[in-house]
Structure formats: C-alpha cells, structure tokens
Amino acid sequence: QNRGTIGVSIPSADHGWTAGVVYWANRTKSELEKKYPGMRIVVKTAKDANEQANQIQDLYTVNRINTLVILPVESAPLTKPVADLKRRGVYTVVVDRGLTDPSAQDAYVAGDNPGLGRVSAEYLGKAMGGKGNLVVLRGIPTVIDNQRVDAFEAVMKSKYPNIKILDKKYANWNRDDGFKVMQDYLTRFPKIDAVWAQDDDIAVGVLRAIQQARRNDIKIVLGGAGMKEMIKRVMDGDKLITADVTYPPDMIADAMRMAAESRASGKPMPKNTIIPSKLITKENAKNFYFPDSPF
Amino acid sequence: MNERIAFENITKSFGPVEVLHGVGFSAASGEVHAVIGENGAGKSTLMKILCGYQPPSGGTVRFEGQPVRFASSRDAEALGIVLIHQEFNLAEDLSVADNIYLGRETGGLLLDEAAMRRGAAAALERVGVRLDPRTRVRDLSVPQKQLVEIAKAVSRDAQVLVMDEPTATLTPHETETLFTLIAQLRRQGVTVLYISHKLDEVAAISDRVTVLRDGRHVTTRATAELTQHEMANLMVGRELEDMFPTRAEPGADTLLEVEDLTVPGWAHSVSFVLRRGEVLGFAGLVGAGRTETFEGLLGLRRSAVRRVTRAGRPVRIATPQDAARHGVVYLSEDRKGKGLITEMALRPNLTLMTLEHYARPLLDTRAEQRALEAAVRDYGIRSGNLEAKAGSLSGGNQQKLALAKILATDPEVVILDEPTRGVDVGAKREIYHLIQRLARSGKGVIVISSELPELLGLCHRVAVMHGGRVAAVLEGSGLGEHEVIQYATGLKTQDTTPRRSANVHPQA
Amino acid sequence: MSTPKPDAAVAAARPPAVLARIGSLGPLLGLLALALVATLLNPDFLTVSNLTNVLTRAAFIGIIAVGATFVIISGGIDLSVGSMAALIAGSVILIMNALSGTLGNSWTTVVAGMLIALGIGALAGLFHGTTITRGRIEPFIVTLGTLGIYRSVLTYLSQGGSISLNLPLSDVYSPVYYGAVAGIPIPILVFAAVALLGGLILNRTRYGRYVQAIGSNEQVARYAAINVTRVKIITYMIQGICVAIATILYVPRLGSASPSTGLLWELEAIAAVIIGGTALKGGSGRIWGTVVGAVLLVTIENVLNLTSIISVYLNAAVQGVVIIIVAFLQRGGRRA
Amino acid sequence: MSTPKPDAAVAAARPPAVLARIGSLGPLLGLLALALVATLLNPDFLTVSNLTNVLTRAAFIGIIAVGATFVIISGGIDLSVGSMAALIAGSVILIMNALSGTLGNSWTTVVAGMLIALGIGALAGLFHGTTITRGRIEPFIVTLGTLGIYRSVLTYLSQGGSISLNLPLSDVYSPVYYGAVAGIPIPILVFAAVALLGGLILNRTRYGRYVQAIGSNEQVARYAAINVTRVKIITYMIQGICVAIATILYVPRLGSASPSTGLLWELEAIAAVIIGGTALKGGSGRIWGTVVGAVLLVTIENVLNLTSIISVYLNAAVQGVVIIIVAFLQRGGRRA
Ligand SMILES: Nc1ncnc2c1ncn2[C@@H]1O[C@H](COP(=O)(O)OP(=O)(O)OP(=O)(O)O)[C@@H](O)[C@H]1O
Ligand SMILES: Nc1ncnc2c1ncn2[C@@H]1O[C@H](COP(=O)(O)OP(=O)(O)OP(=O)(O)O)[C@@H](O)[C@H]1O
C-alpha cells in the first residue's frame, strides 16, 4: 500500500562527514523501501542553505512528500522554510542542526554538538594531566562550531585551568587548511602538548604537518566525528591518535528509520532523540569501524 | 608591358551590398601605380583582396600572369605582396620591433631579440623615423604609428607594395622621406600601388593612375597625361569648383585665449589667441606637440596652464566635459582609437555628444535616426547600410562621421586635428567650405594639419610649432610655405620679444 | 554642407539575418528545451505552483544579475555581490532588531531597514566605483578584496554563528517575500520591475548609452566629453542597489544571515549575465538575456530536484553540461 | 636615405619613467612591506623553516597561476583549475592504487601516475581550448561549466568521501612533496623551474610573443598569419599541464583527494596573476609578477596564522585589505 513519500534533504557531500551522511541516507533509503513496500523515499542534497530551502519547496510542490527528514545546511535560514512545510501538513523531522524555532519541527534527532566539545575537553584534560599547551583548529564559522568550541572551553576553564589554549583558528573542516594552520602553529609555538582538531578531516592535515616538522613535543591529536581512517588508527594503537569522539553521520539513518516507522505505524516520533557523542578508545574502537562507509 | 599584377573583373559584396562591380586593370614591375577615388569607392577593399585579407566575390587576380587565390595574407606575403593598412594594424601592447616582426620572428627556439631590434631599427631608419624599437606601440603618436606601419611593410622585401594612404597623417617632411624610399624601391623593380587623396603626391610620384568610382573602374592613364584638376573631376564624375572658399575678415573680439599651456614632456608654455570668426592653423612636424597641446588644453592629458579665457571670462578646463560646457570641442586625429566606437552602429556614434537633445527623458531613437539621415546627407557619408557598425565604413566616411559627431554639439570653438585625414577631394572641399561657414557664423576654428596647402588656403593665421613650442605665428604676407617649413624644422626662430607676447596676441 | 548625390544616402537595410537572430535567442531556446525535458521527466514541472517557485527563486540572482549586466557592459566586474548580500542582510537584521525596541515590530521598522539596506548597497557601490576609477585599481582586485572584507565583517558581527530577525518582526516582514499581488508573488513582481527598469535605463537613456560606449571604447567616450568616472561609479552603485533589493527580498524568506549567506552568488550572477549573451569584455549586452540566464540557472536546479535519475553527486556536472550546451546554442549571436 | 635634421625624426624614447618603474615593482614592494610587518609581529616569520613553508605552499597556487598568466594574457580565463586539480588528484590516486597491483608500490607506478596526471591536464586544456575557439563559447562559460563537472565527477568517484593513496605507495611518493635537494624542498624547485620556463616561453619564444599579440589584438594577430586558434588552445593546455604539475606535488602531501580539494583555487590563481600586474583584459603581463602575487597571497595567510592580534573572524578582511593596498601600490604601472 502507499504510505506516502518521505523527502530527505541533506547537505551535499563536500567533505568527509557530509559524505558519510549522503552514504547513510542512500543506504537507508533502499533498506526502508524494501522494508515498507509502497513507501517512497527521495534523497536530495543541497550545496547551501538557499538551495536547500528551494529544494524542500520542490519536494513539497512536485514530489508531494508528506514527511520531511532534513539535516539543515544551516539552522537559522532553514527555520522558516521548514516551518512553512509543517504548516502545510508535512511531518518534519530535523536532524543534527536544530532549528532556531523548535516549534517548527515535529521531531528532532540531535547530534550532540556541545557534547562533542565536552567529551573532547574531558579526554584531553585528563590525558594532558591537567596542564600544558593546547592548540585548537576549528571548523567553519557556524553555529555548530561555536557550540562545540564554547562547550570545550567551558570545561577547560572550569576543570583544567592549567591547560593553556594557545590559539584557535579556523581550519574549515578541511585537510589542506588543517595542514597549513598546523604548520604555522608549529612555527609559532615551540612547545605544544596537544592538538584539538575538532574534526577528523582537519586532523589528517594536522598529522602531516607534525610529521613534516619532525616535532615530538606533541603527544596527542584529537579529532572528532569518527572517520573510519581515524578509528582504524585508534584501533591499531597509533601514538598520536589515541582516541576519537563520535559524531556519527549515520544519525541520518536513525532519523529516517524512526520517521518511516512512525509513518507506517501512525505513531508520532519522540519529540527529541539525542544521539550522544561518545568517546572512542582502543578498547571500543571496533564497534565504530565501518570499512565500507566513505567516512 | 610586363605585368606584375592584374585585376580582372573583380567583384566584392558584403552581404547583399556589392561594393566592387567588376574592376580590372594592371600594374607593371617597377611601376608606381596610383589608385584614386572618392571615399567608399572601393580602393581599400580592392587592395585587401589583392593582399589576401579578403576573398573576392568574383573575378581573378593575376600575379605575373598566373591567377592567384590567397587564403590568407601570409600566402600573399609569400609571393612578396604586402599591404600597408589604411587603418593601423598594430598590437598596441607589443613593442615596435615585436610588431615589425610579428608572424615572422627571427631566431631558433628562442627569439633573437637583438637581431630583430637591429632589423627594426634599420627598417625605421629607412622610413626616416628615429624610435627605440623597444617602445610599446601604445605609447606612440598617430604619425609614429603610421611610420611603424610603413617600416613593417618595407622590412618585408616586397615585390608588390600596396600603400593605402600612407601619408594621411604625415607631414611633408616624412612624406618626402617616404617618396625617396618609393623611388628607390621602384628602381629595384618593386611595383608600388599607391592610394592617396593627396593628388599632388599622386602627380609627383606615380607613373600611372587608376580612377575608381562607386566600385567601378573609370580609367587608367599615364599620370603625365592628367592634371590634378582632371584627376579630381574623374574621381567625382563632375566638374569640381575652387577648393578653398574666400575667407571673411575675422571679428575683433577674442573667443579663446590660452596663456602658457605646458604639457609635461610635450609642449612648453604655448600661448595663443583665437578671435571670433577666425580660422587659426597649427603647423609643425610630426612630434612638434600640437596634438598633445590641445589634448592638454581639454584635460585629456596632464597639463598646467597659466590662464584660459573664453570670451573674456577666465575659465577652468580640467576635463573634456568642462570644455564642452564652455563650447570647446576637439576632433581627435586618432579616428579609430579616440574618435569613433567602431563596434557600434553609426547612430549612437553620431549622437554620443548630444544625447541630451534626444532624452525626453527616454531617448527618442527615431529622432536620432532622423539626425543620422540628415548627417549622412549633409556630410555625404556613404554607407551601404545605415545599421552597419561604424567600423565598416570606409576610412574617409568614418572621418566624416566623426566630424559630424562633434559639430552636432554646435560648439563655439572647434578644434580640428587633421580634419581631412583620408577624405576625398570632393569631401575635402566640402569640409573647407564648412569650416569657412563656421567661421563666418562667428565661431572660432583651430585647424591642426599636416597639409600645408590646406593651412595656407584656409587659415587667417598659422601658429608653427617646433619642439613643443610655438616658434612663430604667421599671417598675411608672412604666411607662406617656405616660412612655415623654416620655422617648423627649427631652421628659423622668432625670438625678438619675450615668448609669450611675441606669440600671438594680434592687438597686443 | 550639401552633397547633392542622392546615392550617397543609400540605406537599404539588410534583410534581417535570420541566423543571427536565432543565435541571439539562444538562451531562450535553451530555456525552452530545458523546460521540455523537465516536463517529460516530471509533468508537475509545468504546474503553476512550480513555475511560480522557480521564478520567485530566480528573483534573487536575477536582480543581482541585472546590476551585474551594467557593470559588465561598462567593462568592469563585481565579485563581491554575494558577500555584500550577506553583509547587508546581517546588518539590517541587527539594525531592525535594535529599531524594533523604539519603533516597535512595525512596518516603520521594516521600511527603515529596507532604506538602510539600499543605503549600504549604494555606499558599497560608491566605494567600489571610486576605488576602481580614481584609485585606478583593477575591478577584479577591488571586489575580490571587498568580497573577503564584507563576509569577514559579517562573520565578526555574527561571531561566527548566525544573525536572526526576531520573530514578531519576521512576521511583519514576511509578506514581502511570501505575499502576492494579483496572484503573483511579490519577488516576481519586483524582479520584473527591476528588469524592466534596467532594460529601460540601459537601452533608452543617455546613461545606458554611455555605459555601452565606455565598455566599447573608453577612450572614445572620454574624448566625447563623457564623464567616464562618474558613469562607471554609478554602474557599481546600481550593482550595489540591486544587491540590496535582492537582500530585502531575501531576509524575510530565511529570516537570518550567516557567514555562508550568498556564498558564490557572484559566480551565479555573472554566469546569468554571460549566458544571457552579454560579453565579459563589455560593450554590449541585454537585460532580457540576463533574466533568461537567471531563470535558466534556477530551472536547472529545479529540474534536478524533480527527478532522481541522476546521482546526487553529479548535480553540479549536470549544471555544467547544461550551461555549456546553452552557450553553444547561443553562440550564433557571437562573432567568431 | 637621408634624415638631415636630427630633431625632425621623432622622439628619442622618453626618459625611463622612474615612477612607472616603481609602479611595476608594486607587488614586490607590497611583499617586502608585508614581510616587514610580519617580522615585527612575529620574528619567527623570518626563520628559514617558516619561509620554506611559505614558499612550498605558494608552489601549488603559483604553478597554477603561471599557467593562468598565459591564459589571461591571451585574453581568456580558466575558472576550472581548482576542480581540475581535485579531479586529477582523485583519478591518479585511483589509477596508482590500481597500478600498484601489477607494477608494485614502486617508482614506476608513481611515475606512471604522474604521466597520466599530465595527460589528463593536457586533455582537459585541449577540451577547453577547442570548445572555446572552435565552439566559439565564452571561456568564462566553458570553464564555469567544467568547474562543476570536474568536481562532480570527483565527488562521484569518491562517493563524497576522500580517495586515499594506499600507504606503501604513499611512502614511495612522499619525497616528491617532503623531500629536498640541496636543502631546498622539491616543490619550491619545481615552482622555480615552472616559473623560469614560463617566463622563457612567454618572453623569449615565438609562441609567447603570439600569446601577447593575440591578447593585445586578435585581428592583428590573424593578419600576421598567426594560427590564433592553435595558440589559444595551447594556452589552455599549458594551464592544464600546470594544474597537473601542481597536483603531482599536492597528492603526496596529504595522500588523498576529496571534494574540498582545490576549492576556490581558481580565484586565488587569478588573483595572483592580477596582483602580479597582468591585466585581466589580456595583452601583456609577466610571470615574475605572478610568482610574487602567489607568494604574497600565501604570506598573508601565514602572517595571520602567526599572530593573534586580529579576530579570527576578520582574517578574510585583512586579506582583502592587503590585496587592495598592494594593488594600489602597483597602479603606477597601469595606464589611467
Ligand atoms: N567589412 C565590411 N562590411 C561592410 N561593408 C564594408 C566593409 N568593408 C568595406 N565596406 C564598404 O565597402 C565600400 C568600400 O569601402 P573601401 O574601404 O574599400 O573604400 P575606400 O575607397 O578605401 O574609401 P576611403 O577613401 O574612404 O578609404 C564602403 O561603402 C564600405 O562601407
Ligand atoms: N621638446 C621635445 N623634444 C623632443 N621631442 C619632443 C619634444 N616634445 C615632444 N616631443 C616628441 O613629439 C612627439 C609628440 O607627438 P605628435 O607626433 O603627436 O605631435 P604632433 O605635433 O601632434 O604631431 P602631429 O603632426 O602628428 O599632430 C613625441 O614622440 C615626443 O617624444
């Protein structure tokens, strides 16, 4: 029977993490279409907020979706367009980047950005023994990045006052920028104990820069989000990459499954589902390792 | 006769417009063969066909008896057929030497710059211009560009050298040098096809003359059989009356007075007075600084001036707009670079300086079109197609359009830099009459010209510039060809009184 | 001056060159072809609501591109438009939020915000124009510089996050984007008005003629006593004002601005202009072409959303291919 | 022939305009000024290792910009370079990974990969050049189109993720980026070689002369029987090859390619060219200026990373301001 159409709108695969999202979305689409015959799932990617706003409008107007699962490229600008669809009777499930007006979403499946910052800070604080020099490489200027960095700093300030954050510059969730910014940090700071790279793509560049400079003052590089190469390193007991903090791109899959389930059963989804950011260490790494994911 | 080249029944159409209707004549080796005709008669088009720049629509070109069909100018040059373009054909960003050797550079894998520089210097030497071959063409004056254009062709060892109005921007001095060169080439057996509107030149150097009219061959005759007057009549197809109208006495009041105008590097404390109803000429050799003087005056170049007064009132002219506001307009000698937008149609070119007349407030394009039709009539602009781009007009017709454009502003002071450059005798005569009419109606006209007869026949007074200074201002009985040349070449100086007052003020 | 030869004035206009004409319709043909494909792929393409959506969206880039048409025809370029839009959006949101304290969540506040937006746009344009003409710096450089500057300032204002219009104000402002007059959404009306006005200015006023003259040959324009500096400065101001108008429509739509607002709009706007048949070198161009170009770009995106036959990874490739094909159709209009 | 009167023959060239000369050194002055500021802000700027870092990083954009100099001087533009770099990087990594099965993790594999990279670059350039000249489509459009296409194809190949060189191969290849000869990192040497060769070709060969002639006046070039089409196509091929060379150096750096590889490199490369004093309109330009331009851009970033006095939010603003100032210093070299 026809259970309607679910529209899935996600950012286009412009770096590792979003590639993971696209991968999981496509994979879950086939899975769910098999599981619920008659249900149609349309997956669309958008390169920016504007395009995404257009896209969900098209999903409504032309693809006639009755359910929207959206991972907003950005929170604020998509609030209105999502609210607009909700007003027209579309069941809206927002993932990861919550809307600025929560009443615009029927359900929220949240990645825990402050959590990622917190867990990272806790881990580094402990690993550094509560003291030393730390450099931070941020993502791109966006709310998510602010949430993470703010939470990170809050923990550091209150629990590890002796850890000195030397500087925090944007590396744009990008390997090349990670490389460059780290290279310059290395020039600038003769003694660095640890690096928080905030995202595993950045960490890739950071590692190369350290390797090139042959510096051995740095003991830890902590990335984030759970890229498979990084998890592998943790698993293999890498010296610098001793841990990672999850921010799993498969949260889109969870959201899609829950939405499909709720459509099929007619029961609403829980209002908020938080997918916590977990610490990955050598011990639990294999549970997080999916070699055939692009991320 | 030993025919080097022959045209047989050549036709040429641009779209539906046929501009050459079966032209045929021939030229021998060692012959200087002049081709004359009104603006738009098809001279340049015919020469472009000969030299491989355009294919003919019909007919045959023969070279030494063999029919030839060139796919490009390179094919023609391979046979030693070279064209000196009427409109410059130089890459402005490249140096003089680069241009002279463009397309046939010397050297192996790496260019032999030194050799090319030497070769360029030699070619420049032959046409009598001293120029550093490394100078960028962009930085040259119009006559200098013309000389480079000639040097470029001459350096190609031509068997057939086509010169399309090579002297239009040259002063008698350079022209003479060129004639010496032509004589030398002719002795070497080179065929020279020489296009000019200066019939005295044609009479002086050519062996035979071919006359074209409206794309048709009118006649080919030995030059010696024709007077200049006859040539002119053959060109226009009717009897031409006197070239220069009579001059009316200028008025007494001053229209424009310039004191101590200096254009750094080009002109030094130039002063002059222009009276109402007067035609004031500016003579000088290439490089005397005449063009720059007036570009400086209009604010088109950096300049300093002690005082400018318009009809007695001091004015400040910092931009061409200021000048226009004070009724002063300037026709550039550089038609293609500064006179007309060749990419645009005739209409917007014509009305560019007078758009306010057509803005109500939206532009009334019909009124513009009427103005164009009037200008086409009044100035005898010949164009197969009024919608065409200005660049497709023949050289002389472009000049007429440029003139029509500036005169449309109804100025009080008209500065014309080489106004008859490339214009045919008939039209030239019309322009002379026009200038005289402007003067008679109380305007002041300044004519910068390299054609001495023109200045002598037209002007009340002539200022002669040399080395950036006004060497003399001649009038009345003092105004003669010999005098002008003496001052222009610096053989004579007029240094009695302090320069400024000596210069000009007639009543001072 | 009288030249009594009648034949001198022959002006037998050439028969309209059919081929050239088809060429100049190239972008339109491209658009129609695309619409046909779209309809085949998904008949819903042709619904009124979908077409309305497409045109509404085209309004942003379209309005900006109208401004860009002037700049490009005059021989310039403005790379900063996307950043400028972001900065204007951010600033007016901040300002309106602040004003709403004293003026209330009223139309007064919104209109004040709009005027300020226009002011900022015009000022930015004035800055560009002046720096380019009087400062004699390549437009590419100046606007590449301000591209960075504007976006940075916005990032600074938003502290890396986003700036949102407060909700009650947002409700007041909302109709400017979501409203309609006689069934036609306001952005479409504004777009049409801007395009018409732009076309009128470009083709039927002195100013427009000067813009074309300068782009064709700046020297000739200077010698013809045209105030080249002023005309050029004004093109950048027109561009700035167009950006401001687009932003005024944009703010009520998404109600916020962030460091990624308007990213790469410059490329889209310039692409719309060039696809529309204006030469990047300047000199000549046409507003209607730009409008078609903008609609075309948005339509490609729309069509991609309407079907699933293409891997999501290849969206940009399809766009690229379509753009090249349309340009190919249009090339008849270009000289070799 | 006699030219009796010396003063009659025109114009001994004007005295070397000292001002114009200083103007033409503009970018260099800008760079020196920036270096001075940098050193004052952080003396570590002048360390050998930092300067080496800067130059090494400048190599990518610099090499690409050398190619862009040719394209721009000839009157064209290539917006696709960043995407092309990403595509080349991704494809050769895949190919090398595949080859390593038969050829082993050896230099043979790496060299084969490099040759293939050069081949792809040249082919892409050939495609651009041909489409632009024979297809008569604006270069802006063609390369905007391929910008989307190349990056999309890479995204497709990588399924949005990254494509990584297998580790043993990566170790073999690594010295190409990280190695040094006589203490000078290989990328710097390659950059220098490309720049020298580029300068030589541009200024000392027929081909270079033709590139300038075409950019200056295409019609004149045609009349001089220059094969304009071929010369233009080759400029795009040079650009493609330069991109390939840059990519060959880039791959061993991170050993991977992803959809964000080479993002916005086109803007940086073009900016380097223009800052270096080449006019966007074409006709004339200089390779050394481009080199300075590229180094300058990288230096700005470097300096920003070496200090904390400026809010991170404002990085791009500082870059913008510096670019405009340098261009201002240089404007003496430009005609009004
Ligand atoms: N490319 C072109 N397209 C259209 N018409 C052209 C083109 N070239 C020349 N014509 C027309 O051909 C006719 C002959 O022009 P041509 O340049 O040969 O005249 P000309 O005898 O050299 O005149 P002038 O003495 O003014 O130089 C003119 O009517 C001109 O408008
Ligand atoms: N004082 C000077 N001494 C030597 N050369 C000069 C001097 N002043 C100007 N020149 C030269 O004169 C040339 C100025 O050019 P131009 O030929 O345009 O002058 P002009 O008098 O307008 O000539 P034309 O007869 O072409 O109108 C320049 O090449 C310049 O080098």
Ligand SMILES: O[C@@H]1[C@@H](O)[C@H](O)OC[C@H]1O
């Ligand atoms: O794209 C982002 C990713 O890189 C980061 O690690 O997590 C949040 C995502 O939105």
Ligand SMILES: [Mg+2]
């Ligand atoms: Mg002619």
Ligand SMILES: [Mg+2]
């Ligand atoms: Mg002159």
